[in-house]
Amino acid sequence: MPEKRAVVLLSGGLDSATTLAIARNDGFQICALTFRYGQRHAIEVAAAERIAQHAGVRDHVIIDIDLRSFGGSALTDSTDVPLDRSLDEMSNGIPVTYVPARNTIFFSYALALAEVRQTFDVFAGMNALDYAGYPDCRPEYISAFEAMANLATKQVVESERRLKIHTPVIGLTKSEIISRGLELGVDYALSSSCYAPSDEGLACGRCDACQLRLQGFEELGLVDPVACQGHPTPPSS
């Protein structure tokens, strides 16, 4: 029986680490795909490498893409990342950490890699609850990308099979994601979610991504194993 292969978008954050574990648990051989895109949190790329290694992934493609030359986002230029926002503020409008067309660019590379690896399955860790303000995290966007992808490549045109984008955590809360990941053996100490880490790589604990993550662990009665500034080692639970 031929092996089932999937391309998994792996950012190094909590959601994509969980998505990778779900894809493996579904029986897929993994080709992980990570981008260096001039993000200020390049530490995430190192996290992606640790997570892939921990999961036994031998096929990990890391691509440099140059979004800095475009600008337009707090994640790629010198705009400040907002800190200490309430959940209400987070769910109100598109945040400055939005990167123009980022997921479309990421999925386009995933589509190319899927064709070269001869797989029709792409996994991505987007989440519609935490990232309500990001247009390219919505289910209707994913469906539209799939429809386009299924007209775009040689392998779909020459085959009966359709490309499928799996987003297994899109409808889960952060604590549900963490809970599922822990069942599957994810080591969240290896991951990195912070939008504004210190030079030493410590999470700020105050940006949207940190707050959502800390709250997710807290709801489960757990402590985030990632060290934050002010808490260089995680407090014991």
Next chain:
Amino acid sequence: MPEKRAVVLLSGGLDSATTLAIARNDGFQICALTFRYGQRHAIEVAAAERIAQHAGVRDHVIIDIDLRSFGGSALTDSTDVPLDRSLDEMSNGIPVTYVPARNTIFFSYALALAEVRQTFDVFAGMNALDYAGYPDCRPEYISAFEAMANLATKQVVESERRLKIHTPVIGLTKSEIISRGLELGVDYALSSSCYAPSDEGLACGRCDACQLRLQGFEELGLVDPVACQGHPTPPSS
């Protein structure tokens, strides 16, 4: 009145040079976008720069993208470009010069740049006749990309306007494209279409792109101003 701006994908070939001239003639201020994608015909990038300069374009973004690490195409790896194919052979199946998901990747960057430049118009020089074998040159593919793009970005979500991909030469024959370009003052001597140029940048005259182009000029009773190997300077007409 605010200026009308458009992003124009400019490869340095004949079709995109004509498309740029059409966009200018339609009254758009141009932001040209060119990719260095490990293509063996990097000479095209220099051609794109000449064409943009000749057209008075001051906003020309050149992006490095790394498709070589994926492989899977005669344009990015060491597969031989086929020469001396008949028109029948060209129209039969997807050629080895197909690059996996190439136009999807190109359009994704164009979508990002359109958002940063606050324009809703993208021009691309794809042609459905000459490139019948390329799935991502078909009108239905373009429509599907537009539908996806109109769910993907902050500017479309926050505005009433829709992103439009203009493909003004998609239904034209090569000679019709050349004829329209000459009316608009395109200097085709600046362009480069060859898939397999010599180290000195001379066109081979034998790959699909060269043959289609030479035939296009011939049908108009003209001589292609680009020098070919064996014809270092164009023969006088």
